[in-house]
Amino acid sequence: MQKYSICFISFFFFFLFSVMFFFFVFYFLMNNLIIFLEWELISFNSKSIVMSILLDWMSLLFMSFVLLISSVVIYYSKSYMSSDMNLNRFIILVLMFVFSMILLIISPNMISIFLGWDFLGLVSYCLVIYYQNMKSFNSGMLTALSNRIGDVFILMIISWMLNYGSWNYIFYLNFMSNDLSMNIIGLMVILAAMTKSAQIPFSSWLPAAMAAPTPVSSLVHSSTLVTAGVYLLIRFNNLLIDVIFIKFLLLMASLTMFMSGVSANYEFDLKKIIALSTLSQLGLMMSILSMGMPDLAFFHLLTHAMFKALLFMCSGVIIHMMMDNQDIRMMGGISFYFPLTSLCLNISNLALCGIPFLSGFYSKDMILEMVSMSNLNLFVYLLYYISTGLTMFYTIRLLMYLMVGNNNLMKIYNLYDEDYIMLKGMFMxxxxxLFSGSLLSWMIFPYPYMIFLSFNMKLMVIYVSIIGMILGYLISNMKIYSINKFMKSYKLSNFLCLMWFMPSLSTYGMIYMFLGLSQKLIKLIDYGWSELYSGQGIFNIMKNYTIFYNFFQVNNFKIYLFSFILWMLMFMLMIFMK
Structure with a gap:
């Protein structure tokens, strides 16, 4: 019982605070209330160090959801990580991760945002390398170094904001939008958010972070690490809407959506398929943000957090029972063995697809209809709808591999669905x-969006979803031989499966280029010239002088005699010269 005490305490308090914050949200919304707290940490002469906290309905609602998912994940980890000898260490790492995310959420100040932002990257590295094998170490380094790029941009924003006299960006958003610095700060915020939320060309770290334990993946990919960039852009949205680089963000986010949707159709690792679907939804959030609709992006962020956390937890149960096998080709017919887990998996998958009246429907459908009403070009419009069809495509493919057909396992394992601790967390x-979509749509939007579309454009989402569903069913059953042959062509599938060669081109290429340069510099300067003329050089000179003086000291009589004779000869020579 002592082993699990920290789990129960964390779960209880997180759940309690989550419910409390949720009720605060109603009060804040009804009274249109914003609380700005300043806590003076140190006062020295005329200088004071102040911690600022911003509490409004958005930060409280996001904190409530983060704490709810964290409490469920910690409760789930009690069973999932029960065989781990260091369970308390794992829970403490998760707690540090959650607290750093909360610091980022409530910060109106660039310094405290940077502390939360950087601490998220550091703790995520510790969690990704938790299993301590070579694959985990490589994935952790990839994650950490990719996120360091965003940290550098945040540092540059901090240094640039010295021009304004304070780091409380929340006061300067309207002022900055009329200033020359707008484009510079806007570009840095966009690039920082793109690294943290894994947009092209920084996408390759997100599937690699799947090396972490599944409860961590459930937390990271739903409401914490990857959503930090989206949340930062929501806060900076007043500034960004006039920045010229916002169109660049729209293009990159739309391409990210499309690329991850295609790659998920070629992937056979269960967790990586779900990670790529997270990447697709992040692209959707970022692109709708770049079109100036932060409320919609925040709405989708919250609804997505719920069903994505559930999806990862279901995949964790399946992987756990399959003795750590993640290949979907080795699964099949699991609905007979895991009926309750299959129920949760199917509902979360359908919510991801935007099936009517599940939580994902309320946000995705509204986003796509607002896109149809917007003044968009055809290329981005097509990317949106093709990506929506691809979501249905890889979801049906996943369900066909997992649920339908015979069991394809090489061995028969003891498959059962009676881990009640995991099931309780999943049912929450x-x-x-099921309900968060409609509940949040009533809370966040005080008035309904008026959407006027023609009949065919209104049904466009249904059309692409049905096409995606049919193609997913046919291709997973290998009924369309020509398309299946096209999909299995080696060069094309290699290109698409490896995320358009992005790990090789962007992350590995860039990181190892700089690491190679650093290695050459350290060899040339630290171990080369500076060593020759400073450390080793001084050592060699002192050593030679010491040997020389030692020679005098040890051979004193001979040397003195030789010196006396030498002096006498010189003296006689001087006399002779005179």
Whole structure:
């Protein structure tokens, strides 16, 4: 019992605070209330160091959801990580991760945002390398170094904001939008958010972070690490809407959506398929943000957090029972063995696809209809709808591999669905996946969006979803031989499966280029010239002088005699010269 005490305490308090914050949200919304707290940490002469905290309905609602998912994940980890000898260490790492995210959420100040932002990257590295094998170490380094790029941009924003006299960006958003610095700060915020939310060309770290334990993936890919960039852009949205680089963000986010949707259709690792679907939804959030609709992006962020956390938890149960096998080709017919887990998995998958009246429908459908009403070009418009069809495509493919057909396992394992600790946590999120969409749409939007579209454009989402569903069913059953042959062509599938060669081109290429340069510099300067003329050089000179003086000291009589004779000869020579 002592082993699990920290789990129960964390779960209880997180859940309690989550419910409390959720009720605060109603009060803040009804009274249109914003609380700005300043806590003076140190006062020295005329200088004071102040910690600022911003509490409004958005930060409280996001904190409530983060704490709810964290409490469920910690409760789930009690069973999932029960065989781990260092369970308390794992829970403490998760707690540090959650607290750093909360610091980022409530910060109106660039310094405290940077502390939360950087601490997220550091703790995520510790969690990704948790299993301590070579694959985990490589994935952790990839994650950490990719996120360091965003940290550098945040540092540059901090140094640039010295021009304004304070780091409380929340006061300067309207002022900055009329200033020359707008484009510079806007570009840095966009690039920082793109690294943290894994947009092209920084996408390759997100599937690699799947090396972490599944409860961590459930937390990271739903409401914490990857959503930090989206949340930062929501806060900076007043500034960014006039920045010229916002169109660049729209293009990159739309391409990210499309690329991850295609790559998920070629992937056979269960967790990586779900990670790529997270990447697709992040692209959707970022692109709708770049079109100036932060409320919609925040709405989708919250609904997505619920069903994505549930999806990862279901995949964790399946992987756990399959003795750590993640290949979907080795699965099949699991609905006979895991009926309750299959129920949760199917509902969360359908919510991801935007099936009517599940939570994902309320946000995705509204986003796509607002896109149809917007003044967009045809290329981005097509990317949006093709990506929506691809979501249905890889979801049906996943369900066909997992649920339908015979069991394809090489061995028969002891498959059962009676881990009640995991199931209780999953059922809590199942309820939220069913009801959070309608509940949040009533809360966040005080008036309904008026959307006027023609009949065919209104049904466009249904059309692409049905096409995606049919193609997913046919291709996973290998009924369309020509398309299947096209999909299995080696060069094309290699290109698409490896995320358009992005790990090789962007992350590995860039990181190892700089690491190679650093290695050459350290060899040339630290171990080369500076060593020759400073450390080793001084050592050699002192050593030679010491040997020389030692020679005098040890051979004193001979040397003195030789010196006396030498002096006498010189003296006689001088006399002779005179």
């Amino acid at each position: 999120l199942l309820m939220m996946s």
